[in-house]
Amino acid sequence: MVVRESFENSLQELQRKMMEMGELTVASLDKSFTALKNQDIELALRVIEEDNEVDDLEDEINQLAIWLIVKEQPVARDLRKIIGAIKISSNIERIADFGVNIAKSTIKIGKTNSQIDLTNLEAMKDISVNMLHKSLEAFLTEKIALAKEVGDMDDEVDQYSDDNYKHLTNYLSSHIEQTNQVAQLLFVNRYLERTADHITNIAESAAYLIKGRMYDLNT
Amino acid sequence: MVVRESFENSLQELQRKMMEMGELTVASLDKSFTALKNQDIELALRVIEEDNEVDDLEDEINQLAIWLIVKEQPVARDLRKIIGAIKISSNIERIADFGVNIAKSTIKIGKTNSQIDLTNLEAMKDISVNMLHKSLEAFLTEKIALAKEVGDMDDEVDQYSDDNYKHLTNYLSSHIEQTNQVAQLLFVNRYLERTADHITNIAESAAYLIKGRMYDLNT
Numbered sequence: 001m002v003v004r005e006s007f008e009n010s011l012q013e014l015q016r017k018m019m020e021m022g023e024l025t026v027a028s029l030d031k032s033f034t035a036l037k038n039q040d041i042e043l044a045l046r047v048i049e050e051d052n053e054v055d056d057l058e059d060e061i062n063q064l065a066i067w068l069i070v071k072e073q074p075v076a077r078d079l080r081k082i083i084g085a086i087k088i089s090s091n092i093e094r095i096a097d098f099g100v101n102i103a104k105s106t107i108k109i110g111k112t113n114s115q116i117d118l119t120n121l122e123a124m125k126d127i128s129v130n131m132l133h134k135s136l137e138a139f140l141t142e143k144i145a146l147a148k149e150v151g152d153m154d155d156e157v158d159q160y161s162d163d164n165y166k167h168l169t170n171y172l173s174s175h176i177e178q179t180n181q182v183a184q185l186l187f188v189n190r191y192l193e194r195t196a197d198h199i200t201n202i203a204e205s206a207a208y209l210i211k212g213r214m215y216d217l218n219t
Numbered sequence: 220m221v222v223r224e225s226f227e228n229s230l231q232e233l234q235r236k237m238m239e240m241g242e243l244t245v246a247s248l249d250k251s252f253t254a255l256k257n258q259d260i261e262l263a264l265r266v267i268e269e270d271n272e273v274d275d276l277e278d279e280i281n282q283l284a285i286w287l288i289v290k291e292q293p294v295a296r297d298l299r300k301i302i303g304a305i306k307i308s309s310n311i312e313r314i315a316d317f318g319v320n321i322a323k324s325t326i327k328i329g330k331t332n333s334q335i336d337l338t339n340l341e342a343m344k345d346i347s348v349n350m351l352h353k354s355l356e357a358f359l360t361e362k363i364a365l366a367k368e369v370g371d372m373d374d375e376v377d378q379y380s381d382d383n384y385k386h387l388t389n390y391l392s393s394h395i396e397q398t399n400q401v402a403q404l405l406f407v408n409r410y411l412e413r414t415a416d417h418i419t420n421i422a423e424s425a426a427y428l429i430k431g432r433m434y435d436l437n438t
Contacts, residue, residue: 062302066288066298066302069285069288069289070288070289070292073289079285083285090309165402169398169399169402172391172395172398172402173395173396173398176391176392176395177392179388179391179392180388183384183388183391183402183405186402186405186406187405187406187409190406
């Protein structure tokens with residue numbers, strides 16, 4: 001009974017670290033987008049610096065997970081929880097990298113007089129943040145309905161991404177002097193689309209934990 | 220002794236699967252680039268279809284690795300080899316995704332009369348393929364010199380990437396009717412730069428196996 005209790009404590013520690021990674025990554029996306037909107041180079045640099053906290057947490061999660069597997073030899077749902085934590089932290093790490101990428105694009109754009117409307121990109125970012133909260137909650141509370149909602153929201157982000165691509169390349173043809181800025185915004189559009197894909201992977205890990213088999217929510 | 224022998228066999232099976240993933244991924248990069256050069260939509264579609272073989276291999280490697288850790292409770296170098304296989308297969312899977320991305324860009328470009336010179340992008344692809352072979356060899360033969368060479372080659376790819384970005388955005392200003400094609404080539408340039416980054420991660424996993432501590436080869 002004591003062994004089981006200590007195992008439960010370790011699992012909770014694993015989930016706590018996962019949630020912390022999630023919160024830092026939401027902050028990274030929010031800050032990098034604020035930097036992009038305000039052409040705030042200082043803030044962009046801070047996002048890049050702070051990314052190592054997320055990387056460190058991923059290492060800690062991997063180490064704790066491997067240690068738990070070796071020590072406790074868990075099976076079934078317990079093992080799926082641990083494997084889930086490894087997979088989810090790897091996806092969160094990649095999402096935080098997209099925050100860094102947006103910060104780097106912000107730096108490459110620098111200070112420009114002409115600012116392009118970022119409303120649609122911001123909508124994608126907001127949906128993604130919402131998706132990330134929902135997918136982690138799906139994993140923690142084991143609610144399959146939440147995981148499925150994430151899949152639907154990913155379709156919405158894909159639609160925005162297609163529209164933005166057309167809009168930005170079209171804008172470019174009449175604002176050729178802004179090539180650098182538009183090229184960077186095309187990258188940001190791509191980063192946000194990929195962000196939503198990785199969040200969908202997290203929802204799939206939640207579905208795997210709950211149902212014990214893999215789902216493809218990215219259809 | 221029998222236990223040790225069967226453990227060695229399982230480790231070799233793990234490495235064999237890793238090498239197979241590597242070869243499929245080299246084929247994915249080569250084929251997707253040929254498709255891009257020849258505007259060969261059929262071939263691009265085949266690259267996308269074949270990607271699930273790489274994904275399946277990654278799943279097999281993860282399962283075998285976890286099973287080995289649970290069953291054999293390896294320590295030190297043996298454990299590093301298994302963790303290395305998990306990390307490397309995750310990086311190879313991402314590289315194969317870039318092959319898929321290049322194939323998707325090929326489809327988005329479609330058939331165009333004006334073809335842009337792809338020599339520099341092809342050079343990046345060739346260096347990356349070379350890097351991938353070298354990084355996997357570094358892991359298998361435990362030669363630290365090979366891992367360091369990979370780090371140097373990554374600098375070369377980064378230089379190409381910066382040059383290509385300038386060249387392509389500059390080209391765009393005088394060929395605005397080719398916006399879609401140039402935008403896709405900017406993405407391809409980015410995919411190849413990221414490909415080289417992930418191969419550098421593989422070299423870092425090799426260095427970790429050999430030296431027992433992490434190196435940052437991406438400086």
